[in-house]
Amino acid sequence: MGCMSAAPSTTAPPDATVKPLRWQSTRAEMISLRQLQWLRQRHEGYARAVSDWLTLQLRTDFRLTPKSVVMRPVDEFLEGLSGPVHLSLFKLTPNGRVIYLNIQCSLALAMVDRWLGGPGLPEAEERPLSDLETGLLEPGVRMFMEQWKQYWGGGRGWNVTPVGCESNTQFLDVRNPEDLLCVITFDAALGEVTGTVTLAVPASLVRELLPQTAAAVVESAPKAEPAKKPAWNPALEDVLVKVTAEWCGLELTARELACLQVGDQLMWSGGVGGEVKVRISGRPVFVGRLGTQNGHWAVQIQGRAS
Template sequence: MADILSQSEIDALLSALSTGEMDAEELKEEESKPKVRVYDFKRALRFSKDQIRSLTRIHENYARLLTSYFSAQLRTYVQISVASVDQLPYEEFIRSIPSATVLNIIEAPPLEGHLIVEMNPNIAYAMLDRLLGGAGISMNKVENLTEIEKDLMIRLFEGTLPSLKEAWSSVEAEMRPRLLELETNPQFLQLVSPNETVIVISLSAMIGKSSGMINICLPHVVLEPVIPKLSMHYWMSEKKNDVTKEEYQALRQRIENSLININVLLGKSQITVHELLHLNTGDVISLNRQIDQPVTVEVGGFPKFFAQPGKKNKRMAVQIIKPIVQEDNHNE
């Protein structure tokens, strides 16, 4: 696809052609020349655009869930959103993150391998400061976290795992994420080969007045079992699957055997609080319904039928007269 020029670039190009700085014939020759695009085999693109879009949607939902979770835990303004989704070699991802940062190593069975959630020190320490009763001021001291501070961070980040599970439930419903460890030095982290393609989802985070990035690293080898479920073709084919006759009969039988609550409303009345406090045995409360008027039968809390009260086999019962239509409901 050709590059789209902005209006300022178009104006500059027309100006160069009109002043003679650029020749139209030379432009035609440039267009006719075969275009060669350099391909780096170390950066093999193993995810399609469709799969990238699916991953973006999943983590946009994850970002919303994280915003709610951190807002409740830290009791301060939190805003998290997806900034970018890229695929690159694992080695390049490790080189791009700070030498001292907060790395959460997560396993998510039934997927094999490990995921990485890298928390920028600005954000990580702002969270820690809030947990300890501070104003959420960032202070880069990740290199020498105390055991208490590390334990507080682990507990905070473990609380994000249900959000990760919920965000991925549409793709891998049985995912059971678990935080394995918290690491501060990325050089000790060799989870996959340096040339392995990984997806890096960068989340822009604002905690109070501190801002930074949260990077989620998903290796291709980990996502390989669910990659087919990330395509739009998978979702369309899932929707096209018709329910079989056996499934329909089984579903109908389960619904027909379900228990529902039925209430018979004899009438309504209004009394004052004073009258309520002075009610005694034998007092009579007048209802708003005449004795010859039908009563209302409610199914699941909704009025469905008019009925006549009576007895059957020495037990109180009602006889259905007619169903309630919308007009009858309004008239009543």
């Protein structure tokens, strides 16, 4: 009885250089574009509440404006935070979800400086906050989350607890790096210092807050209201604001500057008095004309600075 020989296998051996690809669960249909736009509009009210609170606490103008709302996996979100960061982690109970809040270090340092009574000017180099500076900034960080909880969690019995703060995302031990986050980015300005504030909320939590249908999104979108005359805040009665007036029009060579002595006279053109810039807290706000009134120098406001 003869033996049947098996045909040689044509299957190629596995290539050791081929590595499996991770399955990405970031499906666009999980949260629609219309729902993302709705989220951005809803966070405008949150940004105004934060801006008002920080303006009072820091005694200078603080502006927070929603910039974008996108979906990102946790690991991709953390990898996108380049350079030194001030990343705070909060646990939302009773559901145990983790919320991330990142304040750009240059902005965070300016906030700390203002809390200590300083001018809140930008530093020459971006650097992480020290332990002392982190402690001083903590009331402001908690306020960001408290305002968010009040704005979104009304009647839900939420409690937000801080669980840590990191200056380097490489040290974070993330349990589920592929979980999806809803990342809300804000443009922030404190006087002359600008930066970004990023709030990252689990997508599973955001979906619970969203209207379930596109029609509901349209119906619940904030409706435009007629502009109201801003009301005066009595808390600002005694806040001192630095106002300066400046004008240009004179240029000297380096040799002429080196030869200046007490008693020398500098001559400006006659029309320079009509090009005065009025600065409030260092920012040019108005343009005016220089003159005198009742024996004092005076500037007549003629328009807003461009």
